[in-house]
Amino acid sequence: KRFYSLKVAPKAPLSATAPKVKLSRESQDLEITKLPNGLVIASLENFSPTTRIGVFIKAGSRYETTSNLGTAHLLRLASNLTTKGASSFRITRGIEAVGGSLSVHATREKMAYSVECLRNYVDTVMEYLLNVTTAPEFRPWEVADLQAKLKVDKAVAFQNPQVGVLENLHAAAYKNALANPLYCPDYRVGKITSEQLHHFVQNNFTSSRMALVGIGIKHSTLKIIAEQFLNIRGGAGAPGAKAVYRGGEIRKQTGDSLVHAAIVTEGAAVGSPEANAFSVLQYVLGAGPLVKRGSRVTSKLIQGVAKATNHPFDVSAFNVNYSDSGLFGIYTIAQAPNAGEVIKAALNQVKAVAQGGVTDADVTTAKNQLKANFLMSVETSKGLLNEIGSESLVSGTHTSPSVAAQKIDSVATADVVNAAKKFMSGKKSMAATGNLGNTPFLDEL
Amino acid sequence: AGGGRIIDTIRKWYYNAAGFNKLGLMRDDTLHEDDDVKEALKRLPEHLYNERVFRIKRALDLSLKHQILPRSQWVKYEEDHHYLEPYLKEVIRERREREAWNKK
Numbered sequence: 283k284r285f286y287s288l289k290v291a292p293k294a295p296l297s298a299t300a301p302k303v304k305l306s307r308e309s310q311d312l313e314i315t316k317l318p319n320g321l322v323i324a325s326l327e328n329f330s331p332t333t334r335i336g337v338f339i340k341a342g343s344r345y346e347t348t349s350n351l352g353t354a355h356l357l358r359l360a361s362n363l364t365t366k367g368a369s370s371f372r373i374t375r376g377i378e379a380v381g382g383s384l385s386v387h388a389t390r391e392k393m394a395y396s397v398e399c400l401r402n403y404v405d406t407v408m409e410y411l412l413n414v415t416t417a418p419e420f421r422p423w424e425v426a427d428l429q430a431k432l433k434v435d436k437a438v439a440f441q442n443p444q445v446g447v448l449e450n451l452h453a454a455a456y457k458n459a460l461a462n463p464l465y466c467p468d469y470r471v472g473k474i475t476s477e478q479l480h481h482f483v484q485n486n487f488t489s490s491r492m493a494l495v496g497i498g499i500k501h502s503t504l505k506i507i508a509e510q511f512l513n514i515r516g517g518a519g520a521p522g523a524k525a526v527y528r529g530g531e532i533r534k535q536t537g538d539s540l541v542h543a544a545i546v547t548e549g550a551a552v553g554s555p556e557a558n559a560f561s562v563l564q565y566v567l568g569a570g571p572l573v574k575r576g577s578r579v580t581s582k583l584i585q586g587v588a589k590a591t592n593h594p595f596d597v598s599a600f601n602v603n604y605s606d607s608g609l610f611g612i613y614t615i616a617q618a619p620n621a622g623e624v625i626k627a628a629l630n631q632v633k634a635v636a637q638g639g640v641t642d643a644d645v646t647t648a649k650n651q652l653k654a655n656f657l658m659s660v661e662t663s664k665g666l667l668n669e670i671g672s673e674s675l676v677s678g679t680h681t682s683p684s685v686a687a688q689k690i691d692s693v694a695t696a697d698v699v700n701a702a703k704k705f706m707s708g709k710k711s712m713a714a715t716g717n718l719g720n721t722p723f724l725d726e727l
Numbered sequence: 728a729g730g731g732r733i734i735d736t737i738r739k740w741y742y743n744a745a746g747f748n749k750l751g752l753m754r755d756d757t758l759h760e761d762d763d764v765k766e767a768l769k770r771l772p773e774h775l776y777n778e779r780v781f782r783i784k785r786a787l788d789l790s791l792k793h794q795i796l797p798r799s800q801w802v803k804y805e806e807d808h809h810y811l812e813p814y815l816k817e818v819i820r821e822r823r824e825r826e827a828w829n830k831k
Contacts, residue, residue, distance in 0.1 A: 369821055375828050423770045 312670070313501040314680050319516050320490025322674040323508050325501040326666070333404050333498035334663050336396035337415045337512075338671035341486035344390045344459040344604075345522045352432070352466030353482045354388060356474045359431050361386045361395060363424045365413035370424065373410050382407045384414070387668070390452070390460055391604055392675055396667060404499060408507060415492075416514045418483065420476040429472045436465045446534070447542045447613075447713050454530040455546060455609060455711035459523045485520035489513060493674035497663050525607045529709035531724045534716075541621040541716035544600055545629070545727070546611030547708030552603045552676055556704075558690055559697035560601050560610050563705075565648035565655075566640055566698060567599035567612070567632065572651065580647055582631050582640075583612065590627035593617045597628045605676055610705055618717035629727060636702035645695045653687045739804045748802035749795040750786040755779075755811035763822065767814040775810050 309328035316322050343354040361384060364370045377384050382399030384407070395415050397407040439445050445465075453461045466474070489512060496504050527548045550556040568581025578584040583597045596615040602608060612632065616624035659665040660683060673680055681689075712724045742748065747757050756779055758764050768776065789795060 369824060371821065371825055371828070421770075422772070 312680055312682075314674065314678075315501070315505060316678050317489070317508065319513060320488075320492075320518070321508055321512055322493040322678045323495075323501070323504050324493065324670050324674050324680060325496040325499055325504045326670070327500055328498055330498045330663070331401060332398060332663070333401050333496065334396060334398045334667050335404070335408065335411065335494070335496040335499065335504075336394050336667045336671050337411060338392055338394045338493040338495065338675050339415070339487055340391065340491040340522075340675055341393045341482070342389050342391040343462045343464050344525065345482075345486050345520070346462045350474075350478045350482065351462060352470040352474055353478050354393070354462075355435070355464065355466040356425070356428065356432060357479060357482060358386050358388045358393065359428055359435060360418065360420065360425070360479065361414050363428070364419050364421055366417040366419060367413040368410060373414070377407055377410055380406050384410065388464070390462070390464060392672065394668065394671055396664075398663075401498065404503075412507070412511045415487065416512065418479075420479045422476045425474070425476045425479065429474065432466045432471045439465060443538070443540075443542050443715055444613075447544055447715050450532040450534060450715070451544045451546065451609070451711060451713035454532040454713050455527060455548075456607075457526040457528045460525040460604060460607065484515065488515045488517050488519040490516070490518050491675075493671055495667055495671045495674060497667055497670075525604065527607060527709070527711075529711045531712040531714075533712075533714045533718055533721070533723075535718050536716060538716040539618050541616050541618050541714060541718065541721050542613070543616075543621065543625055543712065543714040543716075543721060544611060544613045545625065545710055545712045545724075546600060546609040547705050547710050549601060549608030549610030549705075550603055550701075551606050551608055556697070556701060557603055557608070558693050559701040560603075560608070561652055562645060562648050562690065562693045563635070563698045563701040564599040564601040564610070565651045566635065566644055568597070569599050569601070569651075569655075580644075580651070582635065582644075583628050586631035586634075587614075587624050587627040590623045591616075591620050593620055595620075595624050597624065609711075610701070611710070619720055621714075621716070621718075621721040625722060626727065632702055633706055636699060636706045638699055640695060640698060640702075642695055645693075645698055648698075649690050649693065653690050656686060656690075657683055742804045742807070747786075748804075748807070750789050751796050751800060751802060752782055752786050753779075753802055753807050753810070755809055756782050756786075758811065758815075763815060763818045764811070767811055767818045770814045770818075771811065779810075 307329040309326065312324060312326045314322065314324040341354070341357075346353055362370055362373050365373070368376065373384075377397070377399075380399055380403035382397055382403060384395070384397050387394045387396070395411060397411045399407045449463045449465065453463065455461070492512060494504055494508050494512060529547075550560045566582060568578060568583040571578060572580075581598070583599065587595055587597050594617065598613055599611070600613040601610050612625075612628045614621070614624050614628055660669050670680055710724055710727070714721050742754075747754075760768075771779070
């Protein structure tokens with residue numbers, strides 16, 4: 283018996299007029315409105331089967347004062363506590379029952395509560411999202427039980443040495459606001475009260491500091507929800523202090539054989555003309571590996587430091603933009619005995635760029651890497667929501683990816699050189715962790 | 728309204744006949760401590776909890792001496808606050824919600 287056919291399978295005639303199958307309707311354009319009370323609503327109806335909605339609030343750790351440090355961290359963990367409309371149990375079970383998810387993401391400047399679910403269940407999860415952001419109760423016993431989680435959260439985060447270095451870097455670089463740690467300081471664990479949480483929410487969760495963003499939902503629906511439910515607290519709330527850069531250094535001596543060091547100066551604020559130049563400079567210098575286990579040919583920092591030492595190391599440019607300030611510099615990871623050489627070699631590389639040692643080809647490569655990175659980050663609905671939300675909070679408008687790419691292209695090589703000069707001449711801040719015997723101080727660099 | 732006043736008189740008589748007010752206790756001090764009451768007690772603000780502990784201690788002391796308080800210190804029906812009631816109601820409501828969800 284044969285298990286194959288001797289006849290050749292007949293070819294189906296290719297019909298040029300066969301109807302093309304469309305997987306989904308074309309996405310509409312992004313719509314953005316600003317209500318009179320300051321709330322920004324943005325929505326992108328892309329007819330996807332899932333909907334993702336986020337409430338972005340200008341309420342990060344920079345709005346804490348020295349008397350209530352750690353409140354933002356606890357608030358981050360408190361998103362599932364009982365609210366006026368639903369108990370904690372109901373929020374958890376209700377969201378799980380429809381297969382949705384509620385998550386909180388907080389930076390120093392903003393908090394983002396986002397829910398994701400199938401389209402049909404948007405009403406259910408929206409109810410919980412609005413409850414959590416506008417009417418939390420912070421019952422004293424629930425808050426007391428939650429404080430133990432602060433320690434766990436902190437321990438998990440600090441497993442990564444970068445987190446500690448960046449906290450120290452911000453504490454060294456700024457006098458206030460942005461110097462506040464993202465994670466609750468140890469002495470405050472167990473001492474944050476329900477009143478402090480309420481106070482923080484009252485002062486910061488106001489309409490003019492919020493943005494409601496939805497992907498996969500109609501603009502009219504979002505607008506009705508925002509007008510009816512997000513009107514609870516009007517006004518601008520308590521104004522945050524303006525971040526004051528001071529330029530200091532914090533060294534943490536531990537027994538680690540790897541030294542993590544970050545050296546920065548004040549960089550560019552979000553949306554300022556130099557912001558793009560600093561971003562391009564970051565990629566000229568090298569901002570993370572593009573090929574796994576590759577040799578990082580395009581990274582000037584890596585190539586420069588590789589000539590100075592043959593021990594394992596890693597170095598990349600560090601760039602972060604806040605609404606009224608920024609930080610730009612280098613981040614090095616080196617073996618403890620030759621940390622000094624690595625740092626000095628990295629700084630020399632930036633000096634070389636500041637003296638004009640960068641070609642147009644380098645700048646074009648960097649621009650392409652930056653554009654690719656940005657465009658890839660907004661391909662996921664999570665990245666896109668974050669991007670739309672952050673921009674709505676800061677400026678109330680939205681820059682389309684093509685316009686953003688154009689702005690990156692318009693950065694000239696001279697701008698990149700100027701950004702590097704700004705770094706070399708600016709007052710520096712430094713944070714270092716590890717076995718610091720061979721790590722130079724700021725005044726030795 | 729009229730019926731209410733009669734019921735109220737009966738309530739007052741029963742309260743005084745029960746006698747725990749002569750030991751200086753309030754009604755919520757005498758509740759049997761099942762799981763719901765234990766959870767509600769955990770949620771009491773500190774000052775209310777301390778007052779409750781004091782009253783119970785005083786009552787235990789009087790009971791072992793086979794004495795009662797002088798008449799002027801008896802808890803009056805009008806002053807007896809059901810301090811635990813809101814917390815207890817909330818605990819029971821949450822428990823019922825959990826059971827309803829788990830039955831589905």
